[in-house]
Amino acid sequence: MTLDFAPSARSTVGLEWEIMLADPASGDLVGRAPELLAALEAESADERHTVTGELLTNTIEVTSGVGDSVAQAVDDIAQAIAAVRSATDPAGIELLSAGSHPFAQWYDQEVTDKTRYHTLIERTQWWGRNMMIWGIHVHIGVEDQRKVFPIINALTGFLPHLQSIAASSPFWAGERTGYASNRALVFQQLPTAGLPWPLQDWAQFEGYLEDMVRTGVMADASEVRWDIRPAPRWGTIEVRACDGVSTLPELAAIASLVQVLVESFSRALDEGRTLPQMPAWYHRENKWRAARYGLDARVIVDAQGTQLPVREHLAQTIDHLAPVAVELGCAREFASLHTILDEGASHARQIAVADASGGDLGEVVRHLIREFRSGPESSIDES
Numbered sequence: 539m540t541l542d543f544a545p546s547a548r549s550t551v552g553l554e555w556e557i558m559l560a561d562p563a564s565g566d567l568v569g570r571a572p573e574l575l576a577a578l579e580a581e582s583a584d585e586r587h588t589v590t591g592e593l594l595t596n597t598i599e600v601t602s603g604v605g606d607s608v609a610q611a612v613d614d615i616a617q618a619i620a621a622v623r624s625a626t627d628p629a630g631i632e633l634l635s636a637g638s639h640p641f642a643q644w645y646d647q648e649v650t651d652k653t654r655y656h657t658l659i660e661r662t663q664w665w666g667r668n669m670m671i672w673g674i675h676v677h678i679g680v681e682d683q684r685k686v687f688p689i690i691n692a693l694t695g696f697l698p699h700l701q702s703i704a705a706s707s708p709f710w711a712g713e714r715t716g717y718a719s720n721r722a723l724v725f726q727q728l729p730t731a732g733l734p735w736p737l738q739d740w741a742q743f744e745g746y747l748e749d750m751v752r753t754g755v756m757a758d759a760s761e762v763r764w765d766i767r768p769a770p771r772w773g774t775i776e777v778r779a780c781d782g783v784s785t786l787p788e789l790a791a792i793a794s795l796v797q798v799l800v801e802s803f804s805r806a807l808d809e810g811r812t813l814p815q816m817p818a819w820y821h822r823e824n825k826w827r828a829a830r831y832g833l834d835a836r837v838i839v840d841a842q843g844t845q846l847p848v849r850e851h852l853a854q855t856i857d858h859l860a861p862v863a864v865e866l867g868c869a870r871e872f873a874s875l876h877t878i879l880d881e882g883a884s885h886a887r888q889i890a891v892a893d894a895s896g897g898d899l900g901e902v903v904r905h906l907i908r909e910f911r912s913g914p915e916s917s918i919d920e921s
Contacts, residue, residue, distance in 0.1 A: 539744050552772065558635060559626065674780050690737075690768070701779050765779035795872065833886070852875070
């Protein structure tokens with residue numbers, strides 16, 4: 539199987555954000571996307587951003603155009619959210635984002651009426667119907683197909699860092715799971731989801747796709763659902779491991795980290811250096827640790843098995859790569875990663891609200907609604 543990798547400008551940025559629709563009184567999810575999407579999709583036709591549906595009718599996804607910088611892509615997302623609010627506010631619908639809804643039940647949700655979604659549910663059954671998960675996707679342009687898998691393999695070493703700072707699904711169907719990102723472990727139950735296979739070049743990827751199509755696992759490359767995957771249609775590497783973050787500044791910070799990492803690896807390849815790789819079993823363990831402990835995780839950081847607190851290693855990485863962020867024009871967003879390290883990710887804020895309210899998950903939802911509208915400053919102090 540031959541698969542083209544589209545031309546793409548180096549280190550450009552594209553963002554996708556899955557957003558929940560909720561009833562303002564109860565905080566429960568509402569499946570009202572179909573009544574909003576026709577007008578929203580038409581209104582975004584001439585804009586840089588897009589507004590579309592997702593697997594469940596309780597979700598709207600907003601996407602940016604191709605950004606020359608993180609700021610440009612984030613601005614697209616902000617405009618898309620404003621457009622969505624122009625429809626949801628009059629309709630009495632609130633917006634929020636996290637990796638999971640604190641108390642909603644899967645059996646109350648409706649699947650969007652599209653063939654590909656019905657096919658997915660028919661195949662995956664209980665696990666597919668349980669996909670009450672929301673995430674962000676970050677695309678970074680790569681100008682040379684030969685760089686794609688060396689960069690993916692090196693970037694996989696930073697998946698626990700990305701997963702930890704985005705972790706926002708500590709509750710599931712009304713239960714405190716004990717995990718910072720329960721979404722990470724639920725999502726990997728789908729066929730072709732989870733960690734990327736450690737392929738070395740594009741030819742191996744084409745061979746993988748040929749095997750998967752021939753054996754009926756998937757129809758085409760769009761059904762590869764790895765935590766990091768090539769996006770051949772766009773000429774990008776796409777990071778899909780992160781929970782849906784609760785605020786726009788967090789989205790910007792995570793996007794800047796992905797952009798800076800990809801650019802730094804690309805520069806190393808330009809200089810003829812070999813990018814670092816770790817054994818697959820270390821990546822699997824790191825994913826579990828990040829899902830379980832979030833920013834309190836201790837992760838494996840090299841092929842020799844060195845272990846460090848993820849906060850410490852990420853802080854070192856931020857300081858080391860700060861000059862690259864300056865050159866890419868995302869220094870402000872990149873520096874704000876320190877704020878997440880210092881103040882905690884969404885999973886910690888949600889748990890703090892639950893503890894302060896005697897375990898009231900309705901209050902956690904109200905907290906998430908406030909954060910999505912106003913930012914992380916309106917969190918537990920206003921609960």
